[in-house]
Amino acid sequence: MIAFDRKLDVARGRIDLSHGAGGRATTRLTHDIFYPAFANDLLAASNDQAVFASPGARLAMSTDSYVVSPLFFPGGDIGALAVNGTINDLAMGGARPLYLSASFIIEEGFPFADLRLIAESMGAAARAAGVMIVTGDTKVVERGKADGVFITTTGVGAVAADVDLSGERARPGDCVILSGGLGEHGVAVMIARQNLGLGAEIASDCAALHELAASMIAVAGPSIRLMRDPTRGGLAATLNEIAQQSQVGFSLSESEIPVKPGVAAVCELLGLDPLNVANEGKLVAIVDPVAAPSLIEAMRAHPLGRDAAAIGTVIEDRHRYVQMETKFGGRRIVDWLSGEQLPRIC
Amino acid sequence: MCLAVPVRVTEILPDGMARAELDGVSMTIGVMMIENIAVGDYVIQHVGYAIARLDPEEARRTLDLIRSASTQNDGTTT
Amino acid sequence: MKHVDDYRDGDLARSLARRIAATVLPGRSYAFMEFCGGHTHAISRYGVEDLLPASIRLIHGPGCPVCVLPVGRLAAAIDLARTQPVTLCVYGDLMRVPTARGQSLLTAKADGADVRMVYSPLDAARVAEQNPARETVFFAIGFETTAPATAQTILYAERMGLDNFSVICNHVLTPPAIDAIMATPNDDGPPRLDGFVGPAHVATVTGITPFESVAARHSKPVVIAGFEPLDVLQAILMLTQQINDGRAVVENQYRRAVTARGNLLAQEATAKVFALRERFDWRGLGVVANGALRLNENYDRFDAEKRFSLSTPTMPDNPACACADILRGASKPAECRLFGTVCTPETPIGSCMVSSEGACAAHWTYGRFRDTADRPRLEPARAV
Numbered sequence: 001m002i003a004f005d006r007k008l009d010v011a012r013g014r015i016d017l018s019h020g021a022g023g024r025a026t027t028r029l030t031h032d033i034f035y036p037a038f039a040n041d042l043l044a045a046s047n048d049q050a051v052f053a054s055p056g057a058r059l060a061m062s063t064d065s066y067v068v069s070p071l072f073f074p075g076g077d078i079g080a081l082a083v084n085g086t087i088n089d090l091a092m093g094g095a096r097p098l099y100l101s102a103s104f105i106i107e108e109g110f111p112f113a114d115l116r117l118i119a120e121s122m123g124a125a126a127r128a129a130g131v132m133i134v135t136g137d138t139k140v141v142e143r144g145k146a147d148g149v150f151i152t153t154t155g156v157g158a159v160a161a162d163v164d165l166s167g168e169r170a171r172p173g174d175c176v177i178l179s180g181g182l183g184e185h186g187v188a189v190m191i192a193r194q195n196l197g198l199g200a201e202i203a204s205d206c207a208a209l210h211e212l213a214a215s216m217i218a219v220a221g222p223s224i225r226l227m228r229d230p231t232r233g234g235l236a237a238t239l240n241e242i243a244q245q246s247q248v249g250f251s252l253s254e255s256e257i258p259v260k261p262g263v264a265a266v267c268e269l270l271g272l273d274p275l276n277v278a279n280e281g282k283l284v285a286i287v288d289p290v291a292a293p294s295l296i297e298a299m300r301a302h303p304l305g306r307d308a309a310a311i312g313t314v315i316e317d318r319h320r321y322v323q324m325e326t327k328f329g330g331r332r333i334v335d336w337l338s339g340e341q342l343p344r345i346c
Numbered sequence: 347m348c349l350a351v352p353v354r355v356t357e358i359l360p361d362g363m364a365r366a367e368l369d370g371v372s373m374t375i376g377v378m379m380i381e382n383i384a385v386g387d388y389v390i391q392h393v394g395y396a397i398a399r400l401d402p403e404e405a406r407r408t409l410d411l412i413r414s415a416s417t418q419n420d421g422t423t424t
Numbered sequence: 425m426k427h428v429d430d431y432r433d434g435d436l437a438r439s440l441a442r443r444i445a446a447t448v449l450p451g452r453s454y455a456f457m458e459f460c461g462g463h464t465h466a467i468s469r470y471g472v473e474d475l476l477p478a479s480i481r482l483i484h485g486p487g488c489p490v491c492v493l494p495v496g497r498l499a500a501a502i503d504l505a506r507t508q509p510v511t512l513c514v515y516g517d518l519m520r521v522p523t524a525r526g527q528s529l530l531t532a533k534a535d536g537a538d539v540r541m542v543y544s545p546l547d548a549a550r551v552a553e554q555n556p557a558r559e560t561v562f563f564a565i566g567f568e569t570t571a572p573a574t575a576q577t578i579l580y581a582e583r584m585g586l587d588n589f590s591v592i593c594n595h596v597l598t599p600p601a602i603d604a605i606m607a608t609p610n611d612d613g614p615p616r617l618d619g620f621v622g623p624a625h626v627a628t629v630t631g632i633t634p635f636e637s638v639a640a641r642h643s644k645p646v647v648i649a650g651f652e653p654l655d656v657l658q659a660i661l662m663l664t665q666q667i668n669d670g671r672a673v674v675e676n677q678y679r680r681a682v683t684a685r686g687n688l689l690a691q692e693a694t695a696k697v698f699a700l701r702e703r704f705d706w707r708g709l710g711v712v713a714n715g716a717l718r719l720n721e722n723y724d725r726f727d728a729e730k731r732f733s734l735s736t737p738t739m740p741d742n743p744a745c746a747c748a749d750i751l752r753g754a755s756k757p758a759e760c761r762l763f764g765t766v767c768t769p770e771t772p773i774g775s776c777m778v779s780s781e782g783a784c785a786a787h788w789t790y791g792r793f794r795d796t797a798d799r800p801r802l803e804p805a806r807a808v
Contacts, residue, residue: 195541195543195547197373197374197394197543197544198371199373200371200372201370202371255434261369261370262371264369264425265368265369265370265425268368268425268428269351269368269371269391270543271349321792321793323793326434327470328432328475328654329434329437329471329475330472330473330475330653331474332468332469332471332790332791333789335788335789335790338770339520342516343541343543344349344515344516344517344779345349345515345516345543345566346348346349346462346488346489346515346566346570346779348462348566348567348570348624348626349462350569350625351425351428352426354426368425369425376546376576378576379576379687379690380687380689381689388426390625392569392570392573393515393543393545393566393573394544394546394573395544395546395572395573395576397573397628397629397687398625398628398629398682398687400681401679401680401681402427402680404679404680405680408658408677408679408680412654412658413436415440415443415661416439416442417439
């Protein structure tokens with residue numbers, strides 16, 4: 001029991017293969033790093049599962065795996081991303097997020113200190129959002145077989161009986177509302193990678209959107225057809241997905257789409273389109289146009305929706321094109337990309 | 347072709363290099379191909395090198411020309 | 425963004441567009457080629473064509489270094505990265521360009537080849553500096569605009585004594601390409617082009633002088649234009665006025681950055697390091713005489729083609745591809761039977777689909793809604 005009783009040397013120690021082997025080292029790791037960071041009784045019960053009462057008739061469930069390089073970036077880290085990202089996936093379905101699981105795949109040699117920072121960041125994000133991380137798992141892989149740490153979170157949330165948000169519900173005439181500026185997460189991470197030689201004070205927008213979503217549902221519940229958070233692939237990918245699901249087209253107005261100057265500048269320098277860049281704290285809502293003004297007002301009253309704007313309308317189009325009137329006065333398609341947008345020089 | 351953006355020189359560094367910025371985004375670029383480069387100059391940056399100096403006076407003239415061309419047909423600029 | 429946003433003003437665009445509409449002669453049509461991919465991109469991205477009268481047609485030229493890069497040269501680089509212990513540094517633009525059997529730099533990287541994206545040639549030299557025991561090869565592409573940066577980097581490598589750094593030079597030149605376009609007749613005679621929107625950033629380096637002989641040789645007006653959409657509109661107005669007046673001279677719309685003689689220091693660097701390539705097989709255009717650069721004999725040791733005895737296979741495009749006609753304005757992208765069927769930006773068959781600046785890729789990505797007969801009538805999106 002000596003090994004078990006010795007605390008981890010968090011300041012200097014590193015993950016080795018024993019921490020994923022399910023023995024004492026694994027238990028030590030969970031007790032010293034994860035339990036204090038996540039701090040709740042369901043987890044501390046140390047069972048193979050968490051047992052909790054079902055809060056309502058309808059549950060939402062979502063899962064996502066998080067890989068990001070670098071693991072720490074201005075405005076967040078992989079831990080905050082893993083908590084907020086899954087909360088957001090639940091919230092976009094109108095759910096009140098309740099419980100999360102967290103599964104870690106850690107590379108041999110990863111510093112305990114970094115793991116603790118990540119776990120504490122997850123705990124803080126969960127507490128701020130009023131959710132609990134109630135179960136989890138840890139595996140360790142050999143050096144070189146992962147990039148530091150990968151995290152998978154699964155979330156469960158409760159959906160009120162009268163809430164029905166779904167990707168196929170957009171109808172011609174509906175209004176498209178965006179909660180704020182585009183591209184901040186993608187650009188912040190790109191700059192943090194430091195291989196572009198660019199410096200800028202741009203922070204990721206990483207944030208939990210469930211309160212904003214709840215306040216929107218409170219104001220305009222039945223008038224909201226659907227909500228999405230435009231993460232990878234950006235707003236362009238999100239709207240193209242909705243166009244396919246709902247069998248409609250979109251007409252956007254570029255001049256209404258908020259983009260911060262620093263983000264616009266980085267996109268200009270690297271030849272990127274902010275519409276294709278990832279966000280981690282923005283949502284797009286498709287709503288009945290009648291409800292749009294009051295909804296935008298309600299969104300602007302929330303810190304995460306201060307720059308909310310109506311950016312376009314749903315139109316009838318059997319080609320399912322997302323079109324945009326440019327600031328310049330012409331029109332173009334807003335296409336989705338086949339892969340990650342890469343910096344270009346020509 | 348040739349993605350190039352006007353940036354403002356903020357600091358001259360040794361060996362033909364300089365710091366430059368665009369709306370708060372800073373970078374280090376080669377300015378050895380621009381004669382008498384000075385802080386405050388706008389240069390056209392392409393693949394990490396300044397390839398031309400931007401002449402603010404000519405820029406103003408071009409915009410004036412565009413504005414006057416725009417007003418010639420109907421006497422207004424919308 | 426200073427010196428950028430001013431040239432994207434929608435109100436000025438609309439009134440300038442009205443001016444253009446008032447300038448075109450009734451019953452006359454105008455066909456202008458924008459040589460540069462940068463212009464093609466601006467035109468597509470800002471929807472400039474929607475602001476032009478129907479009698480003005482824009483033809484998207486071959487001025488995109490990714491599009492015109494012979495596939496064989498990329499295949500040779502990929503092969504080098506796969507078979508030799510080298511680090512291959514490339515611009516992000518090239519990562520997805522397919523060669524034979526769907527291979528690309530991205531798939532080579534996935535297979536374990538050491539391929540790195542760089543944003544500047546200097547970054548590639550830095551990779552060489554940081555890994556002195558390993559060969560670093562920079563795959564250089566670009567027109568006269570980009571060649572000086574490559575030259576400066578080679579000069580830097582020389583100064584620093586970097587003997588593990590070399591370059592595969594694919595730099596190409598603008599005036600010979602314009603000559604090639606004008607020299608090749610279509611099925612029904614020479615290409616019908618009334619004038620050229622001339623390259624902005626190429627001209628910052630070369631000056632306007634080389635384009636004076638282009639205008640004279642072909643009796644076509646050339647207006648050197650900036651890459652912002654208002655620049656393009658103003659250049660179109662200037663070209664229209666020249667046509668109406670029966671003039672065919674070079675005019676400089678991009679006076680804020682382009683001078684008559686260009687950037688002499690940049691020209692000097694290019695001349696010091698490079699020499700003309702007698703033959704270079706432009707994708708989509710075919711062999712262009714003296715249309716490309718290679719490292720000259722004084723810089724042999726930085727020439728990766730010599731260092732690694734690279735041979736570049738000829739890889740002809742699909743015979744059904746209409747790129748050659750599209751580049752000369754004889755066909756429109758949507759008229760090619762490969763367009764949008766087997767040839768898309770994800771699976772490009774011809775040069776015009778390869779990069780977002782190619783005529784076909786730009787049309788597919790930004791403009792293909794214009795091809796649909798039942799194009800929905802759109803009301804401008806309104807703010808609430």
